[in-house]
Amino acid sequence: xxxxxxxxxxxxxxxxxxxxxxxxxxxxxxxxxxxxxxxxxxxxxxxxxxxxxxxxxxxxxxxxxxxxxxxxxxxxxxxxxxxxxxxxxxxxxxxxxxxxx
Amino acid sequence: xxxxxxxxxxxxxxxxxxxxxxxxxxxxxxxxxxxxxxxxxxxxxxxxxxxxxxxxxxxxxxxxxxxxxxxxxxxxxxxxxxxxxxxxxxxxxxxxxxxxxxxxxxxxxxxxxxxxxxxxxxxxxxxxxxxxxxxxxxxxxxxxxxxxxxxxxxxxxxxxxxxxxxxxxxxxxxxxxxxxxxxxxxxxxxxxxxxxxxxxxxxxxxxxxxxxxxxxxxxxxxxxxxxxxxxxxxxxxxxxxxxxxxxxxxxxxxxxxxxxxxxxxxxxxxxxxxxxxxxxxxxxxxxxxxxxxxxxxxxxxxxxxxxxxxxxxxxxxxxxxxxxxxxxxxxxxxxxxxxxxxxxxxxxxxxxxxxxxxxxxxxxxxxxxxxxxxxxxxxxxxxxxxxxxxxxxxxxxxxxxxxxxxxxxxxxxxxxxxxxxxxxxxxxxxxxxxxxxxxxxxxxxxxxxxxxxxxxxxxxxxxxxxxxxxxxxxxxxxxxxxxxxxxxxxxxxxxxxxxxxxxxxxxxxxxxxxxxxxxxxxxxxxxxxxxxxxxxxxxxxxxxxxxxxxxxxxx
Numbered sequence: 001x002x003x004x005x006x007x008x009x010x011x012x013x014x015x016x017x018x019x020x021x022x023x024x025x026x027x028x029x030x031x032x033x034x035x036x037x038x039x040x041x042x043x044x045x046x047x048x049x050x051x052x053x054x055x056x057x058x059x060x061x062x063x064x065x066x067x068x069x070x071x072x073x074x075x076x077x078x079x080x081x082x083x084x085x086x087x088x089x090x091x092x093x094x095x096x097x098x099x100x101x
Numbered sequence: 102x103x104x105x106x107x108x109x110x111x112x113x114x115x116x117x118x119x120x121x122x123x124x125x126x127x128x129x130x131x132x133x134x135x136x137x138x139x140x141x142x143x144x145x146x147x148x149x150x151x152x153x154x155x156x157x158x159x160x161x162x163x164x165x166x167x168x169x170x171x172x173x174x175x176x177x178x179x180x181x182x183x184x185x186x187x188x189x190x191x192x193x194x195x196x197x198x199x200x201x202x203x204x205x206x207x208x209x210x211x212x213x214x215x216x217x218x219x220x221x222x223x224x225x226x227x228x229x230x231x232x233x234x235x236x237x238x239x240x241x242x243x244x245x246x247x248x249x250x251x252x253x254x255x256x257x258x259x260x261x262x263x264x265x266x267x268x269x270x271x272x273x274x275x276x277x278x279x280x281x282x283x284x285x286x287x288x289x290x291x292x293x294x295x296x297x298x299x300x301x302x303x304x305x306x307x308x309x310x311x312x313x314x315x316x317x318x319x320x321x322x323x324x325x326x327x328x329x330x331x332x333x334x335x336x337x338x339x340x341x342x343x344x345x346x347x348x349x350x351x352x353x354x355x356x357x358x359x360x361x362x363x364x365x366x367x368x369x370x371x372x373x374x375x376x377x378x379x380x381x382x383x384x385x386x387x388x389x390x391x392x393x394x395x396x397x398x399x400x401x402x403x404x405x406x407x408x409x410x411x412x413x414x415x416x417x418x419x420x421x422x423x424x425x426x427x428x429x430x431x432x433x434x435x436x437x438x439x440x441x442x443x444x445x446x447x448x449x450x451x452x453x454x455x456x457x458x459x460x461x462x463x464x465x466x467x468x469x470x471x472x473x474x475x476x477x478x479x480x481x482x483x484x485x486x487x488x489x490x491x492x493x494x495x496x497x498x499x500x501x502x503x504x505x506x507x508x509x510x511x512x513x514x515x516x517x518x519x520x521x522x523x524x525x526x527x528x529x530x531x532x533x534x535x536x537x538x539x540x541x542x543x544x545x546x547x548x549x550x551x552x553x554x555x556x557x558x559x560x561x562x563x564x565x566x567x568x569x570x571x572x573x574x575x576x577x578x579x580x581x582x583x584x585x586x587x588x589x590x591x592x593x594x595x596x597x598x599x600x601x602x603x604x605x606x607x608x609x610x611x612x613x614x615x616x617x618x619x620x621x622x623x624x625x626x627x628x629x630x631x632x633x634x635x636x637x638x639x640x641x642x643x644x645x646x647x648x649x650x651x652x653x654x655x656x
């Protein structure tokens with residue numbers, strides 16, 4: 001019996017800064033999880049991951065589980081929640097940049 | 102301390118130049134990540150959860166003010182104004198950008214430092230007793246031997262592709278402050294007929310298969326040290342498993358082959374290679390011993406210190422907690438706590454680094470140490486200068502009187518930074534420290550070491566914590582297992598798992614229940630947590646941890 005496919009996003013780290021990035025539906029890499037393409041088809045997810053792996057400016061692309069939220073995809077696992085936000089001991093990383101927006 | 106000679110200088114400069122070119126080729130796309138990864142790891146550059154991380158070696162934890170100031174400068178210029186001191190006496194920068202890393206390495210080379218062999222399956226930074234050269238209980242300063250091992254192991258052609266990483270720790274004191282029994286090789290100085298030598302311990306390690314090291318040679322003359330260590334690594338290099346990463350450390354090699362077989366192989370290899378050393382290592386060691394000569398200790402009265410103790414109870418509390426006995430009368434070893442209640446264990450801001458550098462230069466014979474417990478040591482401070490040192494530390498948030506107490510927690514970076522972590526460590530440490538500060542109980546509790554790891558790899562040494570905490574991912578939720586009764590000293594013991602784990606928001610309460618149980622059961626205030634545990638076993642603490650209703654029902 002096959003399990004239902006849980007929706008995924010393609011995520012990686014940016015080559016230059018190491019920052020967490022997400023693949024968007026229009027083939028950009030966004031720093032913001034809410035802009036990621038939420039993929040609900042397994043074959044499409046694998047193709048998108050292959051697309052991501054071919055790009056020179058990204059490191060370590062993989063598929064991560066996500067769910068649809070009001071403003072876009074939201075993390076399922078706490079690891080992805082930390083990646084989307086930044087560390088909990090200082091307001092560094094993405095949460096730091098968000099302050100200035 | 103040791104200053105780079107022309108050979109060291111040329112070697113690190115060449116490596117910086119090579120890495121600079123490698124980074125250019127990675128950024129322009131000539132190198133793929135698969136090609137680049139081993140090159141960056143050879144230079145201490147990891148890619149973590151949110152950013153790159155540069156791990157800089159602090160050989161045997163020894164720094165001077167110039168090096169410490171440079172670490173501060175690097176933090177300000179290329180990172181976020183702070184650094185994280187680790188359980189292997191290194192410093193990690195959590196936010197470098199790839200293009201800047203060659204400049205950071207160049208800045209390190211300017212002060213005789215590097216990030217080489219802080220990663221990969223090589224011999225890593227040799228760690229040492231953080232009180233080396235200052236401790237009252239010391240036989241000899243172990244750092245000349247540590248430096249000899251650093252020079253020998255750096256870029257050693259035979260040992261660049263070991264089955265797995267390889268960690269050596271060394272202590273010159275019978276009281277082991279360097280956790281030698283949890284290292285691939287532990288070297289503990291002992292004497293025989295008045296001659297200093299080493300008890301050689303192999304096969305210790307924490308991680309997913311924690312093991313206490315075993316004595317492979319109970320007395321090794323100091324003059325035989327280098328060929329003997331080379332023999333051990335050489336035997337391991339051939340015998341160690343390369344088929345399974347989780348079975349590749351020497352602890353598994355010793356476990357699977359048995360100590361006797363390892364000893365026979367090592368002794369045979371030692372006999373074979375020893376003649377080839379030809380005494381050169383001993384000439385080098387003699388030079389190194391001169392460069393680590395003790396400073397010119399000053400003789401002057403300590404009245405000011407005694408007066409300050411009487412006048413200021415807060416100073417007295419700090420002195421009672423954070424000072425250790427120095428080998429020279431009139432001096433003290435100062436442990437500077439990087440564990441202010443609620444702060445990140447092991448983190449120092451660039452300003453704090455400069456303050457500690459200034460204090461070392463002015464009052465500490467220009468010496469600093471990093472401890473594996475993630476604090477900074479001023480090893481040589483005259484007691485008459487302690488009130489001034491304390492006042493400066495206090496003004497910089499560095500005078501927390503908690504060395505060896507419940508809030509002096511080791512914590513790995515955990516899932517706030519580390520790509521391997523399965524749960525967070527830092528906020529758990531912050532919350533426990535804050536809790537016991539609010540309760541004002543920590544001085545009453547007395548010596549108690551809590552150590553927290555955010556995954557099974559055990560960088561936070563949780564197995565040897567009196568109370569160990571291991572953060573895991575249980576079905577997508579952070580879960581914390583508690584171990585009890587671990588000990589990282591010369592009587593090293595792996596802690597015993599207490600039972601089912603606790604959720605993130607339950608763990609601090611669980612720790613408080615253990616500690617309150619200890620306060621209830623201890624014979625008197627002189628009996629430490631570990632002593633109570635050894636006297637009574639785990640049961641009273643388990644009962645406190647798991648006050649189950651079903652027990653009440655059954656009763």
